[in-house]
Amino acid sequence: MGKILLFIVLATAAATSYWLYLNLHTKEEYVHIAGGITGERYYQFGDPKDKTHPLNFDLIDPECAPEAILTKILYGYHIMLDTREHTPKYAGNSIDCNCCHFNGGNTLGGKNRGISLVGVTAIYPMFSKRDNKQISLKDRINNCFMRSLNGKPLPEGSIEMDALVAYLAWISYEVVDAPSLPWLGLDPIESTHVPDPVAGEKVFQMHCVLCHGEKGEGRKGAPPICGSNSYNDGAGMNTLPMLSSFIWQNMPHGQPILTKEEALDVASYLIKCPRPHFVKPTEIKPADKKTEVNK
Ligand code: HEC
Numbered sequence: 001m002g003k004i005l006l007f008i009v010l011a012t013a014a015a016t017s018y019w020l021y022l023n024l025h026t027k028e029e030y031v032h033i034a035g036g037i038t039g040e041r042y043y044q045f046g047d048p049k050d051k052t053h054p055l056n057f058d059l060i061d062p063e064c065a066p067e068a069i070l071t072k073i074l075y076g077y078h079i080m081l082d083t084r085e086h087t088p089k090y091a092g093n094s095i096d097c098n099c100c101h102f103n104g105g106n107t108l109g110g111k112n113r114g115i116s117l118v119g120v121t122a123i124y125p126m127f128s129k130r131d132n133k134q135i136s137l138k139d140r141i142n143n144c145f146m147r148s149l150n151g152k153p154l155p156e157g158s159i160e161m162d163a164l165v166a167y168l169a170w171i172s173y174e175v176v177d178a179p180s181l182p183w184l185g186l187d188p189i190e191s192t193h194v195p196d197p198v199a200g201e202k203v204f205q206m207h208c209v210l211c212h213g214e215k216g217e218g219r220k221g222a223p224p225i226c227g228s229n230s231y232n233d234g235a236g237m238n239t240l241p242m243l244s245s246f247i248w249q250n251m252p253h254g255q256p257i258l259t260k261e262e263a264l265d266v267a268s269y270l271i272k273c274p275r276p277h278f279v280k281p282t283e284i285k286p287a288d289k290k291t292e293v294n295k
Pocket residue numbers: 095098099100102103203204207208209210211212221222223224225230231237246247251252253258266
């Protein structure tokens with residue numbers, strides 16, 4: 001009897017210590033945990049005590065912006081969160097920026113954290129293979145408006161564009177000097193598996209329909225992933241490497257449990273589903289830039 005009691009006491013003590021070990025962190029550890037799973041991974045490459053290490057930083061809350069620019073930054077943040085509400089003339093489907101760039105892109109990517117945008121202001125202008133020319137951050141934002149949101153480009157000088165750029169600059173503030181920003185972009189899944197759309201349909205039925213609907217048309221609380229209200233065929237999301245990578249890291253939402261193979265299969269199935277065709281809008285005339293300012 002005494003032995004059993006001793007065993008229970010020791011087991012409880014061991015479990016408690018293990019829990020504390022997992023859940024209590026030093027301040028330094030906290031910094032990289034706030035940075036997200038990808039951040040953690042890269043952070044560990046460097047010496048956490050080395051203050052010049054590019055990853056020794058915390059994400060910055062938009063609400064902490066200085067008074068003088070706070071309104072603009074919060075406006076940009078809210079456009080990310082509720083794009084359709086704030087830019088109804090330009091957003092063309094039932095998706096907001098936040099559906100792919102979780103938390104307005106203010107994360108370090110990785111499992112469950114969507115596509116990061118922390119640091120983007122530092123990497124643009126940059127050469128775009130898709131556009132076959134050097135593009136600015138504004139051009140890149142408009143690519144998502146025209147393709148991911150199947151909508152129209154924001155006029156260059158509009159207050160909405162101004163607010164989005166200010167917001168992205170604010171969340172990038174700590175890392176503009178970093179030599180590399182490894183959490184940006186969706187890294188393709190490493191696998192030799194040949195994606196199988198037939199197997200993908202089964203994954204879709206089992207893991208996606210519940211939230212995204214029978215045909216991927218979207219439901220309350222989950223955006224469309226197929227059909228006329230989804231992103232168009234010119235979107236990055238409509239390419240196998242990006243879609244499979246996004247799904248593997250983020251879906252099912254909150255519980256990304258698919259294997260790499262399942263993610264590749266379901267992505268190859270979704271690539272085939274109907275969606276709007278991307279039509280490149282004709283260049284906005286300079287005169288429109290001034291007059292088209294919304295609000
Ligand atoms: C628990 C509900 C849920 C399940 C299950 C789920 N998703 Fe999602 N999905 C969401 C939500 C919610 C978002 C938007 C996230 C946000 O706005 O923060 C989303 C976003 C997406 C997006 C990007 C936005 C868009 O509209 O294209 C894709 C692609 C996607 N899901 C694919 C899938 C696939 C594939 C599966 C099945 C493997 C799946 N999801 C399962 C809830 C879910």
